[in-house]
Amino acid sequence: MNSKAILGVALIWSATLALGQSVPPRIFFTDITSGPNTGGENGNGAFVTIYGDNFGSAQGSSTVTVGGGAVASVRIWGSSYLWYQKIVVQLGSSALSGNIVVTTAAGTSNGVPFTVRSGKIYFVATGGSDSAAGSFTAPWATIPKCKNTIAQGDICYVRDGVNQTSVDNGYGAITLGTTGTASMPLALLTYPGAKSTIGSNNTQRGLMSCSNLSGCSNGTYWVVGGFNLVGQTWAADLQTSNMRLVGNNLQCPNVGAGTSEGCLQTESSSFETILGNEVMNIGAGGKLYHAAYFGADGHDFDIGWNSVHDVLGCRGMQWFNSSIDSYNINVHDNLLYNIRCDAINLASVNASSGYVNVYNNVVYHAGIGPDPGDLANYACININAAGNPSAAVQVFNNTMYDCGARGGSTAALMSPAVPAKLVDNIFYSISGEPYFEGGAQISGSNNLFYGNSSGPSSLTGNINSNPLFVSTSTPDFHLQSTSPAIDAGIATAASTDREGVIRPQGSAFDLGSYEYFKGSGSTPPPTTNACDLDGSGTVTQADVNLMLAQALGQAPCTADLDGNGKCDVVDVQRVINASLPNGTCRTGQ
Secondary structure, X not given: OOHHHHHHHHHHHHOOOOOOOOOOOEEEEEOOOEEOOOEOHHHEXXXXXXXXXXXXXXXXXOEEEEOOEEOXXXXXXXXXXXXXXXXXXXXXXXXXXXXXXXXXXXEEOOOEEEEEOOOOEEEEOOOOOOOOOOOOOOOEOOXXXXXXXXXXXXXXXXXXXXXXXXXXXXOOOEEEOOOOOOOOOEEEEEOOOOOOXXXXXOOOEEXXXXXXXXXXXXXXXXXXXXXXXXXXXXXXXXXXXXEEEEOOEEEXXXXXXOOOEEEEEEEOOOOEEEEOOEEEEEOOOOOOEEEEEEEOOOOOEXXXXXXXXXXXXXXXXXXXXXXXXXXXXXXXXXXXXXXXXXXXXXXXXXXXXXXXXXXXXXXXXXXXXXXXXXXXXXXXXXXXXXXXOOOOEEEEOOEEEEEOOXXXXXXXXXXXXXXXXXXXXXXXXXXXXXXXXXXXXXXXEOOEEEOOOOOOOOOEOOEEOOOOEEEOOOOEEEEOOOOOOOOOOOOOOOOEOOOOOEOOOOOOOOOOOOOOOOOOOOOOOOOOOOOOOOOOOOOOHHHHHHHHHHHOOOOOOOOOOOOOOOOOHHHHHHHHHHHOOOOOOOOXX
């Protein structure tokens, strides 16, 4: 079957699918939070990517407004992304400073703030020239030209097929210079629907921002979104504060043994916003190498709606500081699975200096071992500190399943070595995994424990019962209608669940990361299904499109389902088969 035939089969197949929509839309976050409403393509200003859920698969009569004004155009509507969705709009002159709001037949979303401001818009495209004007019709050819030229408040859009795989200035494939401000940040973004790679397995760093190296300074107040970031050691190495990293895919498959830090690293930096990124395919660097490493005395982190999985190094997310414990941290609405050591390791935090909140996370199959060259800790969540803080880390509305299978004295679902208050969580042990390693300083109430006797007596209101997840084999950690976790919680700061469903839906909060809502139509969390290429939890048109791109040579081959050493029509057909009702994903010969 040739490429035209492959595309034809996919188009016929896609026309048969539709997603249900019965819950009001919910916006989680956007890539940029400010930008011009004029200039750029057709004079209609910046594109804004809106991430959330329950948008529906087609726009129909649905609308997006910014500050009460209708956007000029919608470029993408309801595209599947991780376990949720995204919309891409272009602002236009009617957009005003105010809230971005999505309205569908099911209702009106929450509003998220956006500021319309001045700034220029530039483009990079294949066939462009670095001596051109950098406009949509006369684009530049390279990403370095664009990022070196833009000034405060400007946006650079990189169109499909433009990659930067060689070293920019001795540090990274792209090294961010120039300093933005809080009101006039700089942005490096992919054009709507475009794919672009920064870095390679042969470049030590993909994306780099730094403030303390010779010839590499500034780079604060940048937004980077939509890229494939690849590095031999660091896919993104952020050493400046006030960075916003949104909607990127980060991979470090070839990291060398004995390497330290992480594929995504922040160092000597604070006020970092890391939203909607997928950090995956992390090589076996050793005990000190992690998927995401937040270190060197940083504080004020917003880490949400990310997917971290398939980590052969050690931990999924690690906080470790040499002298000052971190604080003002929100770790929320993330998905972490298939991780060798701890999924979330707060190794040096101090809630006495400022809040430390861990909520709405789904963590499973973490702490699986084996030892990464040395004894480590193996838990869903590990909390520690260099000092002796008196205030408690707040851990609420998390779902934890199958953590600590490596076994031994440092393996459990949770390992709290400093005060931790636990509320409305679900702890599901399999094969006798302990609920806690240590845990003498835990307090809290209304948690569910299952799989290894009853919960500890130091906590009140324990429920010791099967939570009745929809499926532990898929897995799907939504609650069945008869789950004892429904209406069994108390109010927490998690006013919505990880899919945007407002809490409570019944008489009280539900336990875990999902609020039960009959007929919600929300998509389940990502699975280990090999045909679920985008990790959305189901095999959909988006997965077929990704497989097509790989079979046509438009994207790296990462889904060789039949194991013949290449991505081809057989792999495409297998993803299509898996997307059909009651379809299954076949792998191997």
